Amino acid sequence: MAQSSSTTIGGENLLFLTDEQLRKGIEAMFFAYRGFTADPDRILEEHGYGRAHHRALHFINRTHGTTVNNLLAILGVTKQSLNRVLRTLIEDGLVESRVGRTDRRERNLYLTEAGCELERALSEAQRERMRAAYRAAGPQAVAGFRQVLEAMMDDEIRGQYASLKDRRK
């Protein structure tokens, strides 16, 4: 299966990073991401939604009451692009948008009952695949997986990711 030649010299574990090995990693990332999105995509299609809707639902669920601006920063899209997705979710009664209490320019976003339900179905499908992959690979592999992914993020993003990391419902 996946392997990378390494050797231990004087206690230091060195890695031979050939272009060929790196390319395998790149292709693995490409194909794995397809699998990663495949299950939620099927559910979304039944509802007439796309991946953008999934992302919005995920992060609204993640941080209840977040503002549009906040969401923009996390998702890395323009506000106009996000707005289109949000509008349909609000129209369909999956998301509620309340005028900000302290600053009335802001909108605080919440999932409705129906929104929670869809979010749960989507994330459950995605978790299921992740769970299977984790189990197949084992705990040590999982730790390595997370380490490499974190190292691959842009620096600013890693900060956002980290600050999201430990939050609870």
Added chain:
Amino acid sequence: MAQSSSTTIGGENLLFLTDEQLRKGIEAMFFAYRGFTADPDRILEEHGYGRAHHRALHFINRTHGTTVNNLLAILGVTKQSLNRVLRTLIEDGLVESRVGRTDRRERNLYLTEAGCELERALSEAQRERMRAAYRAAGPQAVAGFRQVLEAMMDDEIRGQYASLKDRRK
């Protein structure tokens, strides 16, 4: 950094897969993929191309002389969609399409000099980030990374990935 609680009982290494841990993995995948595509995206933009062009260039370079049908299977898009991309690449002189030798219905695809050059620039940028991530995480993490990614792919895809895996230029 990345961690996953595990314990060893009777030689078996068990993993506690809480929903919270799985969610962290999901978000890590999302943010890391953004980083993964960020560098090539910048280069592509300068040339007026998109990710679809990158994918085509990558896999044509990967398997010189591949047919259109082959590429479709790997990329998982429709021929119309691929054709649009391919047409521009051919017009711009990055890809050459030769009539098949044995079966003259087929078109064998090759990168031109210019195509090779752009492909190299793109993959070099991507490799550079991958290399940095690999180095930061260490060889054991890399092995785990690859294991989890492989386990995450769809079954048919994993076959394609594996058959690509060991090929040389």
Added chain:
DNA sequence: CTTGGAATGTCAACAAGGCTGACATAAAAT
């Protein structure tokens, strides 16, 4: 207090790149 700028969010229009369907052509297979 007023007024101008900054922040926030909405609407409109456009582009890339997916998709389906219909159809043409050439070559291979039957």
Added chain:
DNA sequence: ATTTTATGTCAGCCTTGTTGACATTCCAAG
């Protein structure tokens, strides 16, 4: 001779990115 396969093309639709223009709200300087 007919059917199947591989490829290309046209038209049209959808999602989801983009930019530009504009409304609302807040805040701070005058």
